[in-house]
Amino acid sequence: xxxxxxxxxxxxxxxxxxxxxxxxxxxxxxxxxxxxxxxxxxxxxxxxxxxxxxxxxxxxxxxxxxxxxxxxxxxxxxxxxxxxxxxxxxxxxxxxxxxxxxxxxxxxxxxxxxxxxxxxxxxxxxxxxxxxxxxxxxxxxxxxxxxxxxxxxxxxxxxxxxxxxxxxxxxxxxxxxxxxxxxxxxxxxxxxxxxxxxxxxxxxxxxxxxxxxxxxxxxxxxx
Amino acid sequence: xxxxxxxxxxxxxxxxxxxxxxxxxxxxxxxxxxxxxxxxxxxxxxxxxxxxxxxxxxxxxxxxxxxxxxxxxxxxxxxxxxxxxxxxxxxxxxxxxxxxxxxxxxxxxxxxxxxxxxxxxxxxxxxxxxxxxxxxxxxxxxxxxxxxxxxxxxxxxxxxxxxxxxxxxx
Numbered sequence: 194x195x196x197x198x199x200x201x202x203x204x205x206x207x208x209x210x211x212x213x214x215x216x217x218x219x220x221x222x223x224x225x226x227x228x229x230x231x232x233x234x235x236x237x238x239x240x241x242x243x244x245x246x247x248x249x250x251x252x253x254x255x256x257x258x259x260x261x262x263x264x265x266x267x268x269x270x271x272x273x274x275x276x277x278x279x280x281x282x283x284x285x286x287x288x289x290x291x292x293x294x295x296x297x298x299x300x301x302x303x304x305x306x307x308x309x310x311x312x313x314x315x316x317x318x319x320x321x322x323x324x325x326x327x328x329x330x331x332x333x334x335x336x337x338x339x340x341x342x343x344x345x346x347x348x349x350x351x352x353x354x355x356x357x358x359x360x361x362x363x364x365x366x367x368x369x370x371x372x373x374x375x376x377x378x379x380x381x382x383x384x385x386x387x388x389x390x391x392x393x394x395x396x397x398x399x400x401x402x403x404x405x406x407x408x409x410x411x412x413x414x415x416x
Numbered sequence: 417x418x419x420x421x422x423x424x425x426x427x428x429x430x431x432x433x434x435x436x437x438x439x440x441x442x443x444x445x446x447x448x449x450x451x452x453x454x455x456x457x458x459x460x461x462x463x464x465x466x467x468x469x470x471x472x473x474x475x476x477x478x479x480x481x482x483x484x485x486x487x488x489x490x491x492x493x494x495x496x497x498x499x500x501x502x503x504x505x506x507x508x509x510x511x512x513x514x515x516x517x518x519x520x521x522x523x524x525x526x527x528x529x530x531x532x533x534x535x536x537x538x539x540x541x542x543x544x545x546x547x548x549x550x551x552x553x554x555x556x557x558x559x560x561x562x563x564x565x566x567x568x569x570x571x572x573x574x575x576x577x578x579x580x581x582x583x584x585x586x
Binding site for chain 2: 230373376392394396397398399400404411413
């Protein structure tokens with residue numbers, strides 16, 4: 194389990210500042226929800242923490258490593274080996290079956306196909322998807338596809354899982370099922386989770402919530 | 417009304433009524449026996465229930481209470497009448513925000529504290545619904561949806577604070 198930290202991060206898109214001194218620290222194994230209004234910079238912050246974007250100034254740390262100074266290739270390897278991702282619309286590869294989608298991070302990491310599929314298959318039972326292993330994404334409901342995406346995000350036992358509006362495209366009951374599974378699986382594996390959401394009901398699954406406003410992180414103080 | 421409603425389901429002893437009430441409605445605060453029997457006494461006085469067969473033995477718990485037609489009618493109309501949509505909390509929050517702005521106090525900070533308190537309660541309720549029985553899930557859902565509505569209001573109000581400040585500080 195590793196901690197994730199952003200220190201005084203600034204990032205602009207052209208003339209438009211997205212982050213203006215954002216700092217956040219996520220403890221190993223912690224589940225933190227980043228909330229905030231549209232355009233506040235919460236997804237940009239997630240992308241910086243996950244090594245997708247490089248800040249103009251400030252530092253990003255994952256465990257003992259500073260990741261904002263790594264090359265594009267090094268960050269790519271880090272994302273593949275250490276991070277899992279779940280996005281709003283699943284973003285499954287339509288040409289692959291569900292089990293191949295789940296196995297994808299392992300296949301990309303060099304695991305042999307049989308072994309990768311062997312690790313992918315137990316996730317179907319675990320997430321209530323048994324029998325859907327050979328379906329393609331077009332043959333899955335939104336909730337099923339998102340559970341496949343969740344399995345894909347966790348199959349390689351990543352140190353951190355980054356989830357951007359993971360229930361945004363689902364109805365509330367299906368979204369809650371996905372969140373139940375996400376939290377249970379992450380806790381079981383000890384995965385640190387950073388979750389971006391604008392929904393308070395989703396954020397309530399986290400151990401802690403922060404608000405991003407005007408490119409800065411506001412840690413909510415409990416009185 | 418809850419005890420009367422439980423009697424509309426089936427005639428019951430005071431002890432069973434308390435047990436059913438505590439199981440489904442008490443939210444962790446068991447109903448005192450004294451309150452059960454004083455309520456039953458009032459309902460009997462008002463003709464909404466009657467004491468049915470008295471079983472052999474001592475003590476009030478031996479009495480079986482039966483709902484009357486009048487009682488059943490009251491339960492029916494209570495069930496069909498919507499609860500007044502009274503936003504109690506909103507009134508308090510609204511007053512706090514407007515007063516804070518009038519007094520030049522940090523309304524946004526107050527609202528953030530309220531947001532934190534709401535989210536903490538929502539986290540507790542989410543934990544309850546993840547581990548609880550279906551009845552707990554339904555109760556938690558009710559709380560969660562209401563707290564979520566308050567949070568929407570808080571978000572919208574925060575976004576409008578500057579405009580609101582100009583209005584109230586005229």
